[in-house]
Amino acid sequence: MTIKNFQKKEVSEQHSIIGVASNTPVESFERTTHPDAQWFAKPNLGMFIHWGISCVQGTGDLSWSMMATGHGTRAKTFNQYGFPAVARKMTPNQYWEQAKHFNPDACDPLKWLTAAKDAGCTYAVFTTRHHDGFAMWPSDQGEFSTKNYLHGRDFVGEYVDACRKVGLKVGFYYSPPDWYFNRDRMSFRYGDVKPHLGLDHQPVELAEKPVGENPKRDAGFRAYMAAQVEELLTRYGKIDLLWFDGSVQNAIAIERLRELQPHILINPRGHGVGDFATCECAFPNTKPQGWWEYCHIFNDGGWGYLNHEIYKPAGWALTEMTKAFCWEGNFLLNVGPDSHGRLPEVCYSRLKEVGGWFKQYAYTFNNSVRGPWPEKSSMPVAIVEENKWYVYMPYDQDDILIIDDPREPIKVTRLDTKQSISWARDEQGAIVIDIDPTHRSLLVDVLEINW
Known part of the structure; x- marks a missing residue:
């Protein structure tokens, strides 16, 4: 099996775990016709920024490193993806302990996004909250955000301000699944395997029915989720794109999102319908219908920061980008800041190479089909x-x-x-x-x- 096929299989497994509704819009869904959303119709390069408390140790991927996979995982990972993907597993309690030590003392989103702009990017997407449940803004909802751990520092606000200063469209990634909020009614064992594992990876019987099977608890979770999404869409001015990663479970309707941000683009992973298709880590075998986006990992080994700081070659990024552009799609290239809030120097040097190529050849895609x-x-x-x-x-x-x-x-x-x-x-x-x-x-x- 090729690396591409391994990636497709793993992406499919993870999407099943988090309940991704769809990666492809339903044909009957009416895509936005708002004039301020039409920029997405032309080929665009974007910067995806996966950042969260996992960067404190930088030894395991964002969120997924707390999912137990058993013995033999490192050898399997090495054989499938090579040494950059070999990472540590930790228990949920060990993982969430990193929040106490998360203190980015050199965070400079303006530097990240200036490099993105110079590389040819027209938009960015930032992880406001990943599956681990840690909100990167001082949310009034729940107890696991910068409000509780960093004296209210607002990394989302800093990111938005930097986007506007350099002239990038503003995108928010938001994970409807919240493993911290629902930690007492889910298993931390990867896949549908028993026995269920708890917060220290010990065998447990779930205290309550899982998400989706307990109407009373589910109602509270949906209210919490909807309130967080509304915070994101009302605190920061104009937001251009909302990138869900998992089912919203009818917590908030697309109509409400458009009421708050009439021009906003929405992917289909939350509702099963949306304005554009999303393809992850494997180029599609056939061209998706309508608007679409292809996201992939520049920082090799995982979505979040890993302390080996290995980035794929600029030639790889340009190859994947030009394939997407030639199929009239967008390419969203992921980077991962470290625990200080810095991108590694190798990331900047790669982005500089991409930008040099883009300055020379971007015109070749003007009005292309x-x-x-x-x-x-x-x-x-x-x-x-x-x-x-x-x-x-x-x-x-x-x-x-x-x-x-x-x-x-x-x-x-x-x-x-x-x-x-x-x-x-x-x-x-x-x-x-x-x-x-x-x-x-x-x-x-x-x-x-x-x-």
Whole structure:
């Protein structure tokens, strides 16, 4: 099984645990037509920021590290994903203890988001609350937020202010599942496996029926969730995008969200319907219908900060981005700040590489439409005019480019060198463009084909 298939399987398992309603909008749902939401229709690069109390130790992923998976997990993870993904497991009590030590003394969202803007991003999405239940703003709801632990410091507000200063659209990630709030009626054992495990990973019988099966407790949970979402949509001015990660359980209707923020874009993971499809960590096999977004992890090994501070190559990020853009989608690239609120220097250097490429080639996607990839081209293609193609050569692919088209190219140009490239036809009649692998860069090389 390939890494992509392992990722798809793991994402599917996690979505089942948190009750993701859907990753794809229902066709009958009427997508927003608000003028201030139409920016999402063109290819956009976004910065996803996963940050929370797990960064204190930086040895396990955000939230998921408190889910017991048993012996052999590290070897399995190493064999599937490589050493960057090998991480520690801890009990929920050990995990939540990190909140007492969470004190980001060098937090600088303006620096993060300036780097994002310079890299070509047009929007950002910040984890206001992950499944672990810790709210990154001083919420009036519950007992597990910066109000209780950091004297009311408002990381969400600081993030919003920085977005506005640099000119990025403001997105909020919010997890409807709250493992802290519901800690006495859920198992902390990964998957549907018994016996159930408690706050110290000891075998337990659940004291109450689980979420969704206890009407009285569920009503209180839904009220708490709805109140937190309303805080997010009323305290910080205009919010451009709301990124749910799990079922909202009818706690708050889309109509209410639009009443509070008429222009807002909403993904389908909370309600089963939404304005755009979301694809996670694996490029889709077929192009999603309508607006869509592809999110992936730049910081290798997990969504949150891990102290090995390994980031994937800039060429990888550009490859995944150009694939999404060529299918008229958006690419949301994840980073993870550390316990001080800093992004590692390697993150900034990678983003600088992405930004340099973007400054050189962003125009190739202006008013572009999907090209015939993979049906008739072996590499991603965007069409900007009827007789002009741009081909994006993936950094991890130094094969010969093959295009199945009966037309004769007038000219093929490599954009970075302005060099004219020769072409030929193979025995099947397909166009063959052979670029010597020693002449390839480690980013995404771009060809312009004029027909």
